[in-house]
Amino acid sequence: MLIERNPQKYRRPSTLARLRSARLLYVLCALTLVPSLFIHPHGEFGFAEIPGFHALLAFVTGCVLVLVAIVVRRVIIRSEDYYEHRT
Template identity: 35%
Template sequence: MAEKQNSDKKSHWLDKENNVKKIIWALCIACSLSIIADLFYHKHTHYAAEDWIPGMYGWYGFIVCVFLVLSAKLLRKILMRKEDYYEEAEDD
């Protein structure tokens, strides 16, 4: 289906390794800023942990995401089958 177009020859901004690095750096800076921002305003919170730990949402987000992806990866060992797993059974 893929149709070649003249855009194929055009170089894209994201094709350059350097620019991808720039994005990652920007993300790191944004993360730091979001933590630093915690120091400059009065937080309206429901739970004590939100006050104790600066950037609690950030740490929590990072940890649960790593947990989510790695445990999902482990689940593959139990759950993963061939792509046509059900089709074989149903064709019987």
């Protein structure tokens, strides 16, 4: 059975589509941040009551995870010819 390939299906989205997606992401982030500015959080610790603290914490945690993943990748990556037959 021959698999039909459609290269158009795998093309990168246009700049306009990516811009719309980015704007939608910004709006969703703002919508999740705005309520924390008006609702008083009751945290166990004082710093947890800062408006937007949890949003900032999530952002910093995401950045740290990406940086750790980059370091771990460099540590465990194998050379290009690792699986080649050695004679």
